[in-house]
Amino acid sequence: MQTIVLATQKGGSGKSTLAIGLALAAIQAGHTVRLIETDSQGTLSNWQSRRPYAEPIVEPVYAAGDVEQRLQSLDRDGVTLTIIDTAGGVSAATTSAIRYADLCLIPARPSIADIEATASTLSVARAWNTPFAYILNQTPIRGQRLAYAANALGDDMEGIVAMPFIVMRNDHQDALSAGLAVNEYAPGGKSAEEINALWQWVDARLGNAPALSATDEPFIVEFVESPAVLPDMAALDPENDSAVFLREPARN
Ligand SMILES: Nc1ncnc2c1ncn2[C@@H]1O[C@H](COP(=O)(O)OP(=O)(O)OP(=O)(O)O)[C@@H](O)[C@H]1O
Numbered sequence: 001m002q003t004i005v006l007a008t009q010k011g012g013s014g015k016s017t018l019a020i021g022l023a024l025a026a027i028q029a030g031h032t033v034r035l036i037e038t039d040s041q042g043t044l045s046n047w048q049s050r051r052p053y054a055e056p057i058v059e060p061v062y063a064a065g066d067v068e069q070r071l072q073s074l075d076r077d078g079v080t081l082t083i084i085d086t087a088g089g090v091s092a093a094t095t096s097a098i099r100y101a102d103l104c105l106i107p108a109r110p111s112i113a114d115i116e117a118t119a120s121t122l123s124v125a126r127a128w129n130t131p132f133a134y135i136l137n138q139t140p141i142r143g144q145r146l147a148y149a150a151n152a153l154g155d156d157m158e159g160i161v162a163m164p165f166i167v168m169r170n171d172h173q174d175a176l177s178a179g180l181a182v183n184e185y186a187p188g189g190k191s192a193e194e195i196n197a198l199w200q201w202v203d204a205r206l207g208n209a210p211a212l213s214a215t216d217e218p219f220i221v222e223f224v225e226s227p228a229v230l231p232d233m234a235a236l237d238p239e240n241d242s243a244v245f246l247r248e249p250a251r252n
């Protein structure tokens with residue numbers, strides 16, 4: 001079994017929404033998926049209670065000390081992928097989830113406040129040697145027209161910023177209120193397409209599937225080295241120890 005955790009200090013960045021979307025994409029790809037919720041806010045449990053289907057099961061696990069054992073027993077039960085949705089802020093349960101995960105996904109809206117707020121999650125992931133990647137969520141739609149900034153990102157960034165970015169669209173909110181994932185709610189829509197592609201990226205990052213090539217999907221925002229703007233985020237690029245900052249490209 002492999003385990004993914006969605007974590008970041010910032011509330012409302014999309015942890016629960018992305019956990020649901022990735023869960024359904026993984027189920028559609030043949031996984032047996034369990035959702036664990038360490039957030040007593042209960043977004044996933046509430047979603048499941050509105051849901052017309054039993055799967056995926058959502059399981060609350062609030063005590064940090066229970067996370068490891070629960071993952072072990074899910075593994076024994078034949079679950080192939082567990083996705084853990086954590087609360088905003090910093091807590092022992094989140095730390096424990098990051099510790100035992102195979103991959104820590106850190107959602108951030110493309111704002112400096114969200115990106116800065118990822119620093120504490122990043123340091124926990126590093127402390128436990130858990131691989132991590134950022135997901136840019138709720139991005140402006142016009143970003144999709146921009147060219148893939150592979151040169152600016154550099155090779156080292158390829159595994160650190162998940163692709164594609166997830167555009168802000170009403171489908172995500174409508175799906176949540178219907179008890180569905182966006183890839184069930186509007187399976188032919190752009191949001192579903194992005195979430196399914198994100199799952200493929202995550203699956204590849206977990207070492208299970210070939211990554212999409214950069215030319216399959218045109219992306220997006222230009223990354224500009226800016227350690228002066230984000231000194232704490234130097235950790236974003238561990239190889240170069242330099243910070244990156246998302247910036248809208250100049251429009252003519
Ligand atoms: N790409 C998106 N487009 C539009 N709305 C989105 C998108 N992603 C998330 N949302 C909406 O933003 C709100 C916050 O998302 P969500 O609850 O997933 O964030 P969270 O990080 O889990 O928040 P919390 O820290 O409170 O648990 C929800 O109403 C959700 O439907």
Ligand SMILES: [Mg+2]
Pocket residue numbers: 015016017039043085086087
């Ligand atoms: Mg949440």
